Amino acid sequence: MSRILIIEDEVSIAELEKDYLELSGFEVELEADGEKGLERALSGDFDLLILDLMLPGMDGFEICRRFRETENIPIIMISAKKEDIDKIWGLGLGADDYMTKPFSPSEMVARVKAHLARYDRLIGSNYPENEIIEIRGLKIDKTARRVWINGEEKNFTTKEFDLLTFLAQNPNHVFTKEELFSKIWDMESIGDIATVTVHIKKIREKIEFNTAKPQYIETIWGVGYRFKM
Numbered sequence: 001m002s003r004i005l006i007i008e009d010e011v012s013i014a015e016l017e018k019d020y021l022e023l024s025g026f027e028v029e030l031e032a033d034g035e036k037g038l039e040r041a042l043s044g045d046f047d048l049l050i051l052d053l054m055l056p057g058m059d060g061f062e063i064c065r066r067f068r069e070t071e072n073i074p075i076i077m078i079s080a081k082k083e084d085i086d087k088i089w090g091l092g093l094g095a096d097d098y099m100t101k102p103f104s105p106s107e108m109v110a111r112v113k114a115h116l117a118r119y120d121r122l123i124g125s126n127y128p129e130n131e132i133i134e135i136r137g138l139k140i141d142k143t144a145r146r147v148w149i150n151g152e153e154k155n156f157t158t159k160e161f162d163l164l165t166f167l168a169q170n171p172n173h174v175f176t177k178e179e180l181f182s183k184i185w186d187m188e189s190i191g192d193i194a195t196v197t198v199h200i201k202k203i204r205e206k207i208e209f210n211t212a213k214p215q216y217i218e219t220i221w222g223v224g225y226r227f228k229m
């Protein structure tokens with residue numbers, strides 16, 4: 001549920017906004033004083049700020065400016081005077097929208113929803129794409145930790161996945177069992193290089209068409225293993 005903070009000193013307006021937003025499923029908190037409002041906005045985990053311009057303690061211009069130094073959530077500014085709108089934009093405070101009093105509460109709810117949706121898309125697009133390794137029918141999604149062979153997903157244990165991914169990321173490089181053991185298993189692990197052999201066998205059973213003639217992980221006799229590119 002999205003949380004909204006309303007900083008507004010006119011109680012009747014603040015209550016009206018709160019009622020409408022709560023009816024639409026939002027969680028709403030009110031603050032009437034400017035300075036306290038800024039403090040609360042900065043300390044609370046809010047998704048959107050509705051900010052009146054004329055407030056006791058600190059005005060909306062100053063709150064917006066200071067809040068924007070660290071926070072990115074949408075801010076809708078509320079003003080009693082149309083002239084203030086030019087000032088809001090002119091000062092480049094980073095407000096996302098404004099409304100002049102009196103406004104229709106349902107219009108306000110619509111704008112709140114639109115800004116939250118836009119912000120979600122913006123945040124969502126900041127996640128980097130999954131890191132994928134694809135080699136001859138073998139697909140490893142490093143981010144999701146999933147593996148497919150010719151489109152069919154295979155289940156891997158953590159260590160099997162780590163070992164396969166490490167080898168696939170360093171193709172054509174021959175690693176000794178000792179090197180692989182120290183790379184994939186931490187020092188506290190109980191086990192030895194035979195663990196590596198067992199894991200390679202299990203990985204091959206999952207990804208190789210013919211485990212006797214592996215096309216991905218080759219055995220280099222007397223040395224170790226190599227991922228064939």
Ligand code: CA
Nearest residue numbers: 009052054055
């Ligand atoms: Ca006011």
